[in-house]
Amino acid sequence: MTQTIVLNPALESLRSPCLLNHPIPQPSKPIKLGILASGSGSNFEAIAQAIAAHQLAAQVEVMVYNNPEAKALQRAQNHNIPAQLLNHRDYPSREALDRAIVEVFHRYGVELVVMAGWMRIVTPVLLNACPHVLNIHPSLLPSFKGIHAVEQALAAGVKITGCTVHWVVPELDSGPILIQAAVPVLPEDTADTLHARIQVQEHRIMVDAIALATAQLRAT
Ligand code: GRF
Numbered sequence: 126m127t128q129t130i131v132l133n134p135a136l137e138s139l140r141s142p143c144l145l146n147h148p149i150p151q152p153s154k155p156i157k158l159g160i161l162a163s164g165s166g167s168n169f170e171a172i173a174q175a176i177a178a179h180q181l182a183a184q185v186e187v188m189v190y191n192n193p194e195a196k197a198l199q200r201a202q203n204h205n206i207p208a209q210l211l212n213h214r215d216y217p218s219r220e221a222l223d224r225a226i227v228e229v230f231h232r233y234g235v236e237l238v239v240m241a242g243w244m245r246i247v248t249p250v251l252l253n254a255c256p257h258v259l260n261i262h263p264s265l266l267p268s269f270k271g272i273h274a275v276e277q278a279l280a281a282g283v284k285i286t287g288c289t290v291h292w293v294v295p296e297l298d299s300g301p302i303l304i305q306a307a308v309p310v311l312p313e314d315t316a317d318t319l320h321a322r323i324q325v326q327e328h329r330i331m332v333d334a335i336a337l338a339t340a341q342l343r344a345t
């Protein structure tokens with residue numbers, strides 16, 4: 126039997142990608158982005174499409190990926206964005222990998238780093254050299270940190286979950302929150318169906334978060 130879920134109107138505000146009462150200022154000069162991606166790269170795609178549609182004043186200078194199979198590579202090629210493979214298996218430590226990432230980002234003049242599905246823990250080596258780093262996580266932080274966040278939400282039986290874009294600090298999934306979006310958990314949800322609906326919201330808040338982060342950086 127199909128069940129129709131009607132959201133309490135009080136929850137409608139949770140659909141909003143960000144609870145800002147003012148528009149996000151668009152910078153006059155595009156911010157130079159460095160993307161870190163490990164897998165499908167659908168968040169990277171959302172960023173690239175928003176830039177191409179002139180909805181985001183930014184330029185992706187380079188995309189770094191750590192997994193030779195990452196679909197993100199094809200997306201970078203489609204958008205004529207330089208892509209650099211830094212396979213973590215080729216480095217003796219997390220710090221060594223981060224040193225290589227820093228070298229690439231500095232070479233491309235990156236101002237803001239975006240972890241768009243980067244499945245590696247970053248170290249102070251990266252954060253000290255590139256202090257402005259965003260991450261996207263598929264839960265309403267501080268709930269369900271770490272891997273399998275969607276499965277964690279299902280197991281906990283929460284009725285609302287979502288996604289978060291936050292500044293990155295050395296502690297995993299713990300930095301200051303920039304934007305969140307809420308997603309209802311439906312009774313028939315599997316991890317795949319719930320993650321798919323979360324990703325629709327991720328693609329919206331990712332773009333808004335970059336605009337917001339840029340405004341914050343330019344104001345300082
Ligand atoms: C997203 O769900 C993101 O929240 C998490 O990894 C996933 C990456 O998806 N960190 P994609 O590669 O951007 O499609």
